[in-house]
Amino acid sequence: MTRVRKVLIVGGGIGGLSLASGLRNRGIEVDLVEVKKEWTVYGVGIIQQCNVIRAMAQLGLADRFLGAGFAYENVGLYTAEGHLLQMLPGVRAAGPEYPANLGISRLALHQVLSSTAAERGTSIRLGLTVEHLAQDPEGVSVTFTDGTQGRYDLVVGADGLFSKVRSMVFGKELKPRFTGQAVFRHNFPRPPEIDHLAAFYGRHHNAGLCPLSKDLMYLFVTSSEPGNPWMPEVRLAELMRDRMKEFGGIIGRLRDQITDPKQVVYKPMEVIFVPEPWYRGRVVLIGDAVHATTPHLGQGAGMAIEDAVVLSELLEEEAPVEALLSRFMQRRYERCKFIVESSIQIGDWEMQGASNADRTGIVKKMMEVTAQPI
Ligand SMILES: Cc1cc2nc3c(=O)[nH]c(=O)nc-3n(C[C@H](O)[C@H](O)[C@H](O)COP(=O)(O)OP(=O)(O)OC[C@H]3O[C@@H](n4cnc5c(N)ncnc54)[C@H](O)[C@@H]3O)c2cc1C
Secondary structure, rough: OOOOEEEEEEEOOOOHHHHHHHHHOOEEEEEEEEOOOOOOOOOOOOEEHHHHHHHHHHHOHHHHHHOOOOOEEEEEEEEEEEEEEEEEEOOOOOOOOOOEEEEEEEEHHHHHHHHHHHHOOEEEEEOEEEEEEEEEOOEEEEEOOOOOOEEEEEEEEOOOOHHHHHHHHHHOOOOOOOEEEEEEEEEEEEOOOOEEEEEOOOOOOOOEEEOOOOOOOEEEEEOOOOOOOHHHHHHHHHHHHHHHHOOHHHHHHHHOOOOOHHHHHHHEEEEEEEOOOOOOOOEOOOOOHEEEEEHHHHHHHHHHHHHHHHHHHHHHHOHHHHHHHHHHHHHHHHHHHHHHHHHHHHHHHHHHHHOOHHHHHHHHHHHHHHHHHO
């Protein structure tokens, strides 16, 4: 029985980069391949809750992470007209040392994760992916799309919603499903009063404002889009304004400033939850490749980062790979399942206009679950 000494990570997104940092902390050799030639991410933001801040601390990244975003505590619930209904105080559920929440621009997060992974000695190659995987009991032989080859103790598919590794190793029939909703997003300068997450509930749509830095915030609007229609980029500003018709107050004022379609980021909500186990021999999937969720609980990236913490911790041990991956499943499966199923449930309630739905109950449960150690 030998330790895992060399790992290939396929996908340089949030999960793959977090894993690279975690593995390098433990002296494990890491090659990472990212299919994009120009390695960048779209510029709106992301909400990270206290469990994610704790996970970043476990990766040795808390200071950089907190320094690159906007830490906040509370969540305000508002009417569509912008009147405050309730201010929910943040709960430092992962420990008093961590703020309840962090808003961070995706670009800033990518910068933190990619620079740390590189500084810690990850070998990163851009503009390529895996072409062929052949495994035997001792390792995986990989052929890349540029014809080069490598031999690894473990291959990790961290290649997101449309994972190539998943379809190569787990079968092409596992495909994401459109839930019926989509999200429009746009950045704005941050006014001082948006120092918390502000959620606005309309009759047909929900909107939110999340602080990202001293100067920046992002606006998101959730809408039902039956049939997942194609949204031409040139019409995105007009379509986003349309989905915001029912809002007054600050959201109404921001609506009138949405004029450049290039500043609008549109994403249909697509989900997948792969039945356990998430590994076949020496190939394992993490993040959106196996448990892509809707954003209703703001935990998708959080689960990918937690996967990275747990996997890097386990791979330090001297044990058969099969045993380590089985323990990975024990620590990750139910937690991720709860997040994916609960998020989908909230989206379904929104689409049904279910007025008696217990959204607050699910959010409370999510906070209890994610506060538990991973
Ligand atoms: C509208 C919306 C809002 C969201 N808001 C939040 C939020 O507030 N909080 C939160 O925690 N999460 C949120 N999420 C979820 C979050 O974005 C994802 O869960 C997270 O990005 C998953 O990380 P990942 O590394 O698994 O995948 P990704 O971040 O998608 O990274 C995958 C990487 O793999 C690369 N890749 C793809 N195919 C290949 C290949 N064949 N070979 C090599 N590389 C490849 C991609 O280019 C990419 O760099 C949101 C998602 C959506 C859609």
